[in-house]
Amino acid sequence: MTEQVGYFETDTPLKIYGLSEKSVTIGFGTAIDHHLLALITDFNQLLLQNPFSGLITTVPAYTTLTVFFDPLSVMLSGLPGQVCFEKVSAHLNKIAQTKREKSSKIPDKLIIPVCYGGDFGQDLSTVARTNKLSETEVIDIHTAGQYTVFMIGFVPGFAYMGGMDTRLSTPRKEVPNAKIPTGSVGIAGTQTGIYPMETPGGWQIIGKTPLKIFDVNRLQPSLLKGGDIVTFKAIGIKEFNAYAEI
Amino acid sequence: MSMKISIIKPGLLSTIQDMGRYRFLSQAVPVSGAMDELAHRLANKAVGNDDNNATIEFTYADASFKAETPVLISYSGDGASLVYNNELMPAEKPLFFPAGSVIKLIHNAIGVRTYLAIAGGWDVPDVMESKSTYLTAAFGGFKGRALQKADVLVSGTLLSEVSDGILNHLIERSLTYPNWRISRESLLPENRQSIRVVLANEISWFDATSIISFLTNSYSIDRRSNRMGYHLSGKPLVKKVKKELLSTAVTAGVIQVTGSGDLIILMADCQTTGGYPRIAHVAAVDLPLCAQLKPGDTIHFSEISRDEAEALYLEREHDLSLITMAIGLKYIKT
Numbered sequence: 001m002t003e004q005v006g007y008f009e010t011d012t013p014l015k016i017y018g019l020s021e022k023s024v025t026i027g028f029g030t031a032i033d034h035h036l037l038a039l040i041t042d043f044n045q046l047l048l049q050n051p052f053s054g055l056i057t058t059v060p061a062y063t064t065l066t067v068f069f070d071p072l073s074v075m076l077s078g079l080p081g082q083v084c085f086e087k088v089s090a091h092l093n094k095i096a097q098t099k100r101e102k103s104s105k106i107p108d109k110l111i112i113p114v115c116y117g118g119d120f121g122q123d124l125s126t127v128a129r130t131n132k133l134s135e136t137e138v139i140d141i142h143t144a145g146q147y148t149v150f151m152i153g154f155v156p157g158f159a160y161m162g163g164m165d166t167r168l169s170t171p172r173k174e175v176p177n178a179k180i181p182t183g184s185v186g187i188a189g190t191q192t193g194i195y196p197m198e199t200p201g202g203w204q205i206i207g208k209t210p211l212k213i214f215d216v217n218r219l220q221p222s223l224l225k226g227g228d229i230v231t232f233k234a235i236g237i238k239e240f241n242a243y244a245e246i
Numbered sequence: 247m248s249m250k251i252s253i254i255k256p257g258l259l260s261t262i263q264d265m266g267r268y269r270f271l272s273q274a275v276p277v278s279g280a281m282d283e284l285a286h287r288l289a290n291k292a293v294g295n296d297d298n299n300a301t302i303e304f305t306y307a308d309a310s311f312k313a314e315t316p317v318l319i320s321y322s323g324d325g326a327s328l329v330y331n332n333e334l335m336p337a338e339k340p341l342f343f344p345a346g347s348v349i350k351l352i353h354n355a356i357g358v359r360t361y362l363a364i365a366g367g368w369d370v371p372d373v374m375e376s377k378s379t380y381l382t383a384a385f386g387g388f389k390g391r392a393l394q395k396a397d398v399l400v401s402g403t404l405l406s407e408v409s410d411g412i413l414n415h416l417i418e419r420s421l422t423y424p425n426w427r428i429s430r431e432s433l434l435p436e437n438r439q440s441i442r443v444v445l446a447n448e449i450s451w452f453d454a455t456s457i458i459s460f461l462t463n464s465y466s467i468d469r470r471s472n473r474m475g476y477h478l479s480g481k482p483l484v485k486k487v488k489k490e491l492l493s494t495a496v497t498a499g500v501i502q503v504t505g506s507g508d509l510i511i512l513m514a515d516c517q518t519t520g521g522y523p524r525i526a527h528v529a530a531v532d533l534p535l536c537a538q539l540k541p542g543d544t545i546h547f548s549e550i551s552r553d554e555a556e557a558l559y560l561e562r563e564h565d566l567s568l569i570t571m572a573i574g575l576k577y578i579k580t
Contacts, residue, residue, distance in 0.1 A: 017447040018552050020497050021530040021559045025447070032492065059271045059495040061519055066495035068268060071556065072563055083553050152274045153493055153519030156383050160493070197383050214273075216373050216385045222273035 014096050016089050022056075024088055025066040032062050032162060037150055040065050041227045042100060052091040053077035060226045061151045062160075067092065107148075109229045112194070112209050114185050115240040116142075120208035123173075127187055127204050130170045138206065139234055141165050147192060149228040157196035157214030157222035161230060164192045176202035183208045185232070196222070210235075210243030249364055249401040250314040253393050257309030257351065262368055262387035263361075265298045266514070267376035274518045277498065278378040278386065281473060281514045282359050282537035284562075285323040288428050289363035291569055292320035293340050294408030294577065299367030300377040302393065304360045310350040313343045314398070318365040318413050322430060324357025324538040330421060339427035340365075342416035357538030365409040366402035380515060381473075411577025426576070428569055433562065434535065442532050443501065443547045444555045448491065448523035452503070456483040460525055465509060466544045473515040476539065482507030483525065496520040499528040499536075511536060529555040531562050 015027040028043075029036045040060050047058060047067070054073030059066040071084045079087035116139045117124040128135045147161040154160075164187070172188045177200060180186070184195045186203030195201060196214035213223050224230065235243075253260075263286065266279025280286030280303055287297040307326035320340050321328050328335040329350045335341055343349065351360065370377050370388050379387025388397060405413065416422045449457065465480035483503050495518060496502070502510045502522035511528060512520070513536070528536055529550060539545065550558075 018444070019447075019495065020499055020527050021556050023495070023497055025495060030492075056268050057271050059518060061494040062492040064494040068271065068497075071559060075560065083556055085552060085556070151493065151519065152272065154274060154517060156270075156273060156275045158274055199382070214383070220273070221270065221275070221374065225273070 013093055014089070016085075016092060018085050019066060021071055021084070023066055023068045024085060024092075025064050026092060027064050029063045032150060034148065036063055037148065037227060041105075043095065045105070046098060046101075047092070047095055050095060052079060052088065061153065107227050107229045108225075109231070110224065112185075112211060112230055112232050113235040113239065113243065114143075114207040114209050114232050115235050115237055116207035118237075120240075121185070121206040123170075123186075123204035124206045127168060127170045127206055131167055133167065138168060141168055142192070142206065143232050143234050145231070147230040147232075149224050149226055149230060151226050152222055152224065155195075155197060155199050157224070159193060159213075159222075159224040159228075159230075161192050162190070164190050166190055168192075170204045172202040173204065176200050177205075180205060181208065183210065183213065185209060208240070210240050248315075248369065248403045249317040249366070251311045251317060251364075251399050252314055253395055253397045253399070254310040254312055254348065255308065256393045256395055256397070257304050257306065259305040260309060260393040261303050261379035261381070262300050262370050262377055262393075263303045263379060263514075264300045264367075264377045267374055267378055267380075267386070270374045271495070271518045275374060276380060276382075276515050276518060278380045278473075278515050279376070280359075280361060280378075280537075282323055282361070282534045284433065284534035285359065285430070285537075286361045286363075287566065288338050288430055288569075289320050289322040289361040290367075291566075291573060292322070292338050292428055293318055293363050293365040294406050294410075294412050294573065295363055295365065295367055296406065297566075299363065299402070300370060300387075301361040301363045302368065302399070304351055304362065305358060307351040307353040310348060313345055313347040313349070315345050316417070317343050317347075317401075318409065318416065319343070319362060321360055321362050322428075323360035324354060325360040326351035327354045328352075336423065336427055338430050339423050340412045340416060342413070342418060342422045344419055344421070347421070358540050359537055364401040365413060366405050369400050369402040382515065408574050408577045411579075415577070428573075433565060435532075438535050438538075439543075439545050441535060441545050441547050442529040442550045442555070442558075443526035444529060444550060444552050446500070446524035446526050449525060451485050451487045451489060451523050452525060453484050453486040456485075456507075457525075459483065460509075461547055461549055464544045464546045467539045467541050469541045471539075471541055473513055475513050475516055476511045476536070478509040478511065480509070483509070485523065489523075491521050491523050493519045493521040496524070497527075499530065499533050500524050501526045501528065513537070529558060531555075531558045 081087040180201040263280040266277040384390035465478040468477035470477040
């Protein structure tokens with residue numbers, strides 16, 4: 001809570017580049033970190049609360065926020081500038097000059113049950129061997145950690161989570177699996193993530209969650225969003241099946 | 247009263263698409279939608295629909311369907327031509343067929359994708375505010391999948407005033423169509439091998455020779471090309487910096503450069519974020535040309551400025567609004 005004043009109270013223009021005729025990207029920094037995540041989350045919220053005419057949607061990522069818009073509506077808006085890029089930039093810079101409010105939003109915290117090892121986590125032994133740990137130690141370390149969702153990307157609902165204990169770091173597979181089952185929990189380098197649907201993938205799979213990580217019938221189809229705090233809880237196969245029946 | 251067709255032969259890949267799904271990008275849901283948005287919109291306009299009504303996107307030909315009721319349809323695109331009773335049907339024009347008509351798609355060597363619109367739009371449920379099919383996650387469109395033999399598709403029952411007007415003019419016991427048609431050719435550049443691009447944010451990551459090479463050499467469309475994107479084969483580009491890009495939002499038209507220096511043009515079903523540096527993006531007005539490229543086709547890139555690309559986009563939209571107005575004037579009684 002120390003950086004609650006500032007960041008976007010500055011008159012320095014934002015670093016904005018065009019991505020297409022219908023989108024621009026704001027660059028906020030160059031490295032993955034928690035302060036940048038908070039800054040992008042707050043800026044995004046402020047923009048969505050104070051949209052310009054023609055704003056369609058925004059996409060936060062590690063160090064950027066991309067803004068999609070309808071050029072025809074932007075041209076008809078009263079924003080200053082000759083072209084869409086100038087008009088949208090003018091609005092974004094106005095947002096940047098707003099005094100940043102005390103971040104009142106507490107991140108959502110989620111506990112995700114995972115059945116580790118066995119058929120659900122065929123690479124648990126690889127992760128253990130790579131890091132000279134027992135399989136139980138891998139599970140203990142993975143469930144003891146607290147993870148931050150930095151962004152959603154790759155496939156619908158896939159959360160890139162940081163904050164994993166480096167004792168579990170394991171490189172991606174050299175040859176990706178053709179099919180990783182829905183709900184699989186994996187490790188790649190120092191990141192951990194959950195596959196929301198069956199896709200090819202190169203992450204080391206250590207377990208599986210019975211939760212629906214992506215569900216088109218939910219109001220928010222993706223269970224996770226940028227800024228969320230996640231912890232994992234180990235469950236047995238019986239509990240997994242009980243969940244799966246719900 | 248809804249109109250109805252049944253699929254006799256589905257063809258290589260036929261899916262329901264509209265103008266895409268934008269509001270869920272932050273949850274990594276791709277835009278999807280028609281690859282050739284121009285052809286999709288013209289097919290809709292020709293039957294008096296809204297541009298965002300759902301059409302069927304056919305890939306190449308070798309498909310056929312039967313009108314189970316009288317239907318008012320139109321088609322546009324470069325993957326196939328419609329044939330009825332051995333007669334070639336005109337594109338970008340409303341076509342009225344009586345019940346029982348069997349309509350075939352035959353080979354059209356120019357391109358890949360053809361759009362079939364029906365008055366009222368194809369009626370499938372909205373998933374996340376769009377009717378577009380996204381096959382990777384099996385949602386949207388017709389049951390989240392490509393069309394199959396014996397599928398029955400119906401139109402929305404709510405016709406626009408223009409669709410109603412067209413239908414009243416054409417309704418008959420046999421095939422009818424008016425003498426007007428939309429001229430798609432007048433909207434497209436003559437040289438379809440030349441793709442206009444705007445240089446991208448990471449352009450300074452590449453050495454000067456690579457940038458010149460990108461703007462002068464030809465590239466051909468690789469076999470690894472689909473609705474997600476096209477791999478290009480040609481001279482690999484060289485990065486002059488060791489930097490890596492942290493995953494950030496991308497969109498259709500963005501040209502990524504892979505670790506080995508190869509180019510990928512992202513298309514409608516592309517991921518919402520990507521971590522490869524970008525050398526350029528295809529001007530929005532030339533994306534429909536890209537949508538019709540097939541493996542083996544060659545293209546080259548020519549640079550335009552961001553402002554030129556925007557001006558071209560606004561001009562295209564203006565032309566399209568004039569087409570809508572002209573059709574409306576013919577059929578709306580004032």
